[in-house]
Amino acid sequence: MTTDLREVGVSVVRKDGLAKVTGAAEYLDDLTIPNAAVAALVRSPYAHARIVRIDGTPAAATPGVLAVITTDDLGEIGARRFGSYTKDQPVLARGVVRFEGEPVAAVVATDARTARAAAALVDVEYDELACAVDVHAALATGAPLVHETAPPLGRQGRWPAVPGTNICARVVIEQGNVDAGLAEADVVIEQTYTFPRVFHYTLEPHGAVASVASDEVTVWTNTGHPYQLRQELADTFGISLNRIRVVVPYVGGSFGGKSFPKLEPLAAALSWKVGRPVKVLNGVEGSMRTNRRNGATCHVTLGLRRDGTLTAKRCRVLLDTGAYADSGPLVADKASVRMLGPYRVPHYHIDVQAVYTNTTPAGSYRSIGGPQTVWASESIMDEAADAIGMDAVELRLHNLVKRGEPVRPDLRPMDADLGDDLERLAKTMDLTEGGRKTTNPLGRGVGVAIANPAELPISTSIVRLHYDGSVTVLCSTVEVGQGLHTVLAQIAAEELGIDHSLVTVVSPDTRYGPYDWSTGASRGTAIVGSAVQRACRDIKDQLRALAAESAGVPVDGITIGDGSVHVGGRAVEYAQVIREWFGRPAGEVIGRGYVRNLGPSPAFWEIGMGGAEVEVDRETGEVRLRSYTALADVGRAINPQQCEAQDIGAVVMGLGHTLFEEMVYSESGSLLNATMLEYRVPVITDLPETMETVLIENADGTGPFGAKGMGEGGGIPVAPAVANAIARATGVRIRDLPLTPERVWRALRVAGRAAAPSRREASL
């Protein structure tokens, strides 16, 4: 590691810290938008029904109500569909509702209480239809179709829906001949693993305030994707991109749940209709009807030789993507590679289908398709190790791809030393209790994940160097809590050779800020950071040219270092260069940074490994975490404290889907636990007794100063690590999440009667 960096590699205090500890940080609902009316939504009580009639007359007569709006009031906008990958979602339900909680009508009033009271007066008559509330029902012969005709692809769409079925998107990757590979195996294991539908629970619910004027649509929103949203709004209104303005304040968590359009098209349509700004704000119950993670059923067949060499893998993954595609097709695409995993498998066939069901639409959630598939692939690795009597870590080390080795022919070769990483994790776990070997080795388990993140390395940045030497960084990545404003300031400061306190990073406003693809996929540090770094280099080039022109000397001999321009042995501060060139204290230098790719896809591999040590109470089925160790291979930690914080946060979030979380639907598609009283997320008393994070820094990433992205990886291996540890502690393998006390207790009871690992010997 080089050590000549001054601003990078330092845990500076977060840029957003003061605002956040004083309550001054403004989130969507804290903004004052003059003259804004408030909308309350009328949501469907049925999972699937035809809308027969909507009577808004009594609601409209309520004092303070400005309008009761249904799809029929919205003209062409009501008929259009939005969706970046599949254009299937209407602004308000049109003719049919496809999930319980789908917005059917909106009551716009002068205040929230009036709007809510009037919304209760809207009378909707439904004709209930048969519904498909899970993937098995949705794929059964004669299943009710969530969408009667296959919706068209969206602008980013690559995976078409299959007509006449509920298959929203299908992705198949394959290599070699799986049957031949399985025939070469000594042991073949075949199992099914399920992952529940879970809710992001960002503390701040979804919302949007829109103001549609004659020449511009403005939306203040807590989106993570201002520019994806701009496109969708432009399509909804049929106007050009420069007439859409998306403004994003601080966002109270996203985790992917605020990616892509959510309530914004509706807010804009309502504002267009009533002629004044309109605010639409979810409560938690509304957000649970807005987006969730794709549930998954993963059927895996794995073949291996007695020496541990994997020979073949066949997987069929069914993702429950809910009533509208959202990013489901992209989740399917990513799930295919994440299902393959970090191992050398000569023959594989992985078939991933995103399936429409009559439930809350599912989309992006912290490593899309990662936790679901790695739950299966890392559980079966332990089952395979048991089957051949090999240590689970040894089995993994035997099969991990090496640096430079292809994972798939069309993707970036592995850019990390996975074996070293795993050995480091195993060693750290041995040391977690003050250097002693752990006392309960039977209760330890690991999970190893690689993810191909950084979805589309397309970012731009504008960096403004002011004539006092301070800097404003414009980029359109949203500060959702990941700390990117701080990290980008450090990158800019390092590149320019100045102190990070001189750098401000501003929040997105598409009227002024430059294009960015998205906030998510662990792409901020590496991709947006690269755009910022390039903009700073552009500034340095310009400063040299300005200094040369001012001094009347050739640019060739002018250099930059230590925050100054060196002109013939004289060090000139940046600010002075600007003032001299403009002739007075005025002007600025504007740097541009463009990123359109960072070499082969993905821009980097995100490495997340985890090890759990558990104790299981056989009387109650309760799982107690004695320790958890997480390892992230980050290339370079721009801000080590923030990297560790991201990893710990991801792990604890992962404990949610591992131990507690599940959205429970009735047979008729009603969400039965739609409040935080009933939906259990990790609280502070759920922490493992000890937690450790290991950051691997080899400066081998494609991002600034060798950084890779991170922040998602920590959550991916949690569930298999815990389940593998439970299996070691109890001898009982559980293949369904979450690992609630009841589920564990039942599994222990069943196993008490007979231990029967389900596998067949290929040689038989």
Next chain:
Amino acid sequence: MTDVSGPERVRVPFTVNGRAVDVEIDTGDFLLDVLRERLGLTGTKRSCDTQVCGACTVLLDGQPVSSCTVLAWEARGRTVETIEGLARDGRLHPVQEAFLEASAFQCGYCTPGMIMTVKALLDEQADASTDTVRAWLRGNICRCTGYVSILAAVRSAQRRLREARATAP
């Protein structure tokens, strides 16, 4: 007999962050809405609306309460403290300083409620054990940090408060 009449307008005098206020409200108004919408104190956040998450925590006569489920008229004649009242003369409260330096926040949405709960705890039990800290913070959900940095911040705040007491005249 149950009174089924609609909300009444009443005047509610109380003290917020050391300032006397007198607000006309509906009897059905929650304290959270009055703080945010009538008094402009938007530092207190709304999330679960069911007294589970703790994002809306304020102190009522020094005790942490979920302002999303406390009726505003319950504050009559009492003192309310919100996140906006913690810093004095531009100086952060030791709990705020500790949260800032330990980076005990990410998105920041739970932070005001979290800090108010910690403030109440340390006012009452300056040397609270880690188990006590966990028990108090069980009612404050953070989805970002994984809580580890929050526990570190509380320990740091305890140190700061001890030092402040030791050096107090």
